[in-house]
Amino acid sequence: MKQATLWIGCLMLLSTCVERLELDESLSGEPLLVVDGIITNANEPYVVKLAYTSSSLQTYEANPLSDAQVYITDQEENRTDLTEVDAGEYETDPNFFQGNSGKSYRLHIIAPNGRTYASLPETMPDVPSIDNIYFELDSRPYESSIGTILDEWGLQFYLNTGSGENKNAYYRWSWTETYEFTAPLVRPGQFNIPTCYQSGTQTRYLNIASTQGLSRDRIERRKINFVQKSGRKLQRRYSLLVKQYGLSERAYNFWENVQEQQENSGSVFAPPPAPIPGNVYNVNDDTEPVLGYFQASSVTEKRVFVSRSEIPPGPGGSPGGFGECIDGDPEASDYCFDCSLMIGVTTETPSFW
Structure with a gap:
């Protein structure tokens, strides 16, 4: 229940306002990591936002994850470190890194508590004008x-x-x-x-x-x-x-599932939908749910x-x-x-x- 009902609110909360849910009773659990990141082929800073959900499901609160080590590697294991510019918000330097279509990229996160996360490789597809x-x-x-x-x-x-x-x-x-x-x-x-x-x-x-x-x-x-x-x-x-x-097929399937849940979950009392598989995972504990998606898209x-x-x-x-x-x-x-x-x-x- 916790994992399934959190998907929609948590995926949208990093760039939108706090959304309050009216529940009959308070549910609690361990906060879950939410990852919202994208790199493109545009010459601009790329942003990765990290936050934890609240332990109570009565609110989808953005609790920024600060002081993490965040970096991106490409298919040749070249590493680009991101700098925290605001609480839970990490950026690349456009003078030293720009994505290229056809190449694969992975996101890596080392949280202050020692937990290590990574994304599956994402290949940046071409996109027409x-x-x-x-x-x-x-x-x-x-x-x-x-x-x-x-x-x-x-x-x-x-x-x-x-x-x-x-x-x-x-x-x-x-x-x-x-x-x-x-x-x-x-x-x-x-x-x-x-x-x-x-x-x-x-x-x-x-x-x-x-x-x-x-x-x-x-x-x-x-x-x-x-x-x-x-x-x-x-x-x-x-x-x-x-x-x-331009999206990979896996990224498209992810956003399609998010869209379907937005359209179908008209009530918090409806049967919970199935969890949406993202592409970020705990390297040492595959049982830990991680919310969100790291996307590589030409634009x-x-x-x-x-x-x-x-x-x-x-x-x-x-x-x-x-x-x-x-x-x-x-x-x-x-x-x-x-x-x-x-x-x-x-x-x-x-x-x-």
Whole structure:
């Protein structure tokens, strides 16, 4: 029960917020190690996050594992040490190490308590470029505050990709959106109207696919991100950066199992699903469960921009808006007049803009 029910929360907690579970009774046990690491062929620091679960299953708490020895070896036994840059977060130096497609890598961990862990060898596959990213005006249903089902209109983004070769390929996508906007209201005599920028990424949503069973490695109209028209994201200019990762078959099977548990475990009182086999293990004790996965993935990326003038005005009305900012409201928040007062916002124009 302990091992099975911890998989989903623990795999996502290292990069997301704490998730609380409401259980009838407290369950306890030895904390389990959670490993979240990836290396790619991009010239950037690679990050490995290490944490322990809480001994009680009432919360999925991230208890960082600090002061560990963490290093990566390749198929020729070349060693690259990682440096702890934050509690439980270890990084490589991009000036001295960069992954290469076609090569195999292993992760090694020596915890302060002397326990030694390693991953199975992960071979980094090639990944094709993203052919194109495009959008279509679309809607999706949502339930209003009074229980009525309404249509929410927005832009549905898609991509096309694939090598076209007669082979099986495995993919995972992530994305970052950045958008430009201004506050909707102006005070009498206000001359400073800043232009603001905000960015965000998807968190708990997994987007994976394979071409296994198809005649060739080709993926068309893969849904990536939906952006509603009613929010401020499409007010002036919108950018979507998509990263495409090539996965090994074993890594794909791992993330597919995680995705299935996310979709099927709607209640903590449901029968526990089967444990998901990762690729990290205790070198000296194969009975110790270790959660997570060390991934070696080649990566490519593509960015698109959408200006307000490119968005059809209907259906769904014109894009942009602050639903909580009403002209003439004496209690309107200050950020309704100055968007730079909003949390997570900057007035510095991004370098790629």
